[in-house]
Amino acid sequence: MTHDAELYPADRLDRARAAAVAAGYDALLVSPGPDLRYLTGYEALPLERLTCLVLPAEGEAFLVVPRLEKPAAEASPVGGLGIEIAGWAETEDPYALVAGRLARGVGRVAVDDHMWAEKVFGFRAALPGAEQGLAGPLLHGLRMRKSPAEVAALRRAGAAIDRVHTRMADWLRAGRTEREVGRDIAEALLAEGHARVDFVIVASGPNGASPHHEVSDRVIGAGDPVVVDIGGTMPDGYCSDSTRTYAVGAPPADFLEYYAVLLAAQTAQTEAVRPGLTAEALDAVGRDLITAAGYGDRFIHRTGHGIGLETHEEPYIVAGSTRPLEPGMAFSVEPGVYLPGRHGARIEDIVVCTPDGGERLNVTGRELVVL
Known part of the structure; x- marks a missing residue:
């Protein structure tokens, strides 16, 4: 895993947030995969337990991780981004945790293209009033122009x-x-x-x-x-x-x-x-x-x-x-x-x-x- 700040610069979160806002989304939800690594440098394990970067249109970004994965997240480049890493316990509902921290009345959320269906449905249940869209069209514009x-x-x-x-x-x-x-x-x-x-x-x-x-x-x-x-x-x-x-x-x-x-x-x-x-x-x-x-x-x-x-x-x-x-x-x-x-x-x-x-x-x- 690299900690190269040039390869994974911190300003990508701001650029992704701006793209989400421009497209009319209230939040961007990014699970393990290439989009998460692009935005944070973190090569998270894709597990049945939820790991998700939450990037609200307003407010601070945070990363939700299973508590047992928190040390790995902290040791990754995420630890140098200055964002909160919120660990959740085995008996907690991480989808409810995310929903509770987002502003009331979230109307549209963008989920990464590789998010597992069970997690998409988990967020659909936790945010029943939110329309879901794909984050790919927002992030492709950033990712395809290499630094x-x-x-x-x-x-x-x-x-x-x-x-x-x-x-x-x-x-x-x-x-x-x-x-x-x-x-x-x-x-x-x-x-x-x-x-x-x-x-x-x-x-x-x-x-x-x-x-x-x-x-x-x-x-x-x-x-x-x-x-x-x-x-x-x-x-x-x-x-x-x-x-x-x-x-x-x-x-x-x-x-x-x-x-x-x-x-x-x-x-x-x-x-x-x-x-x-x-x-x-x-x-x-x-x-x-x-x-x-x-x-x-x-x-x-x-x-x-x-x-x-x-x-x-x-x-x-x-x-x-x-x-x-x-x-x-x-x-x-x-x-x-x-x-x-x-x-x-x-x-x-x-x-x-x-x-x-x-x-x-x-x-x-x-x-x-x-x-």
Whole structure:
């Protein structure tokens, strides 16, 4: 857990309160998850017992925690924010505790997007006159514009995942199963500095045509293209995510043909990033090239997703999104081509929009690596 005041500054509570007030909410209720960590630095355990940051439109913020969790909360960055940490005993009703401390006549409350349904219903019973809404639209606007400290954290995560990709020749070879290779990769993610492994995709041969395949007991064969998409969470809470495609020996000719198209498209997209370009326009940069080469119907997902305290968060780089890119926005650029029953390929970098363009946070080579 980090105590870095630059990465988790105290003014986020004021900014979140201002966003809630502007949206007409009387209080913001945030349970354990990425929003709570963003606002306070506290990586609280998601338990059946209620932990909740209460941020009223008027009055002081406070954190409600089970009494047995209070020492952990005090030892976390919350302890340096100067807000009250209110512990509740096993025989108390924490929802009633929150309701009793909020101003009478609370009309609208925003709950975080990841709040468990049982807790949403607990607050609904304790605040029967309050309309509930999602806090995501308020907090996304804060979270998707990364500070310099957050960009530095993502840069460290990118370097860690790059180090894993540079070691792929140690593990990826014919005769091994995807699961065996995946196990080695997971160990390397931790060895290279991640606190947690979030996902490991080792998709060989026909499995490469399934973008979220993960691993199986399939034995990797000579000539197989293999999509390796991996990511984890660093000790400071920020995530990595990068995809490279490898070939175990000489791959099929048709694979080489579309891999060249994919590489040109992904390179064009990363070079196109700049403030003011819309998300859908960035998606179109690569999609148009892939479509012109005859593979448009084989690129079956959006170009990318934002990244930060979650692997997938705003902004999403997808057709239909007119959101303009802004400095500080960090997102994946990961076009893919997939031939069902045969093979597939994807290239993914995390890119940060800067005032004068974009910065790739994954800097390993994007050309096909033949092992």
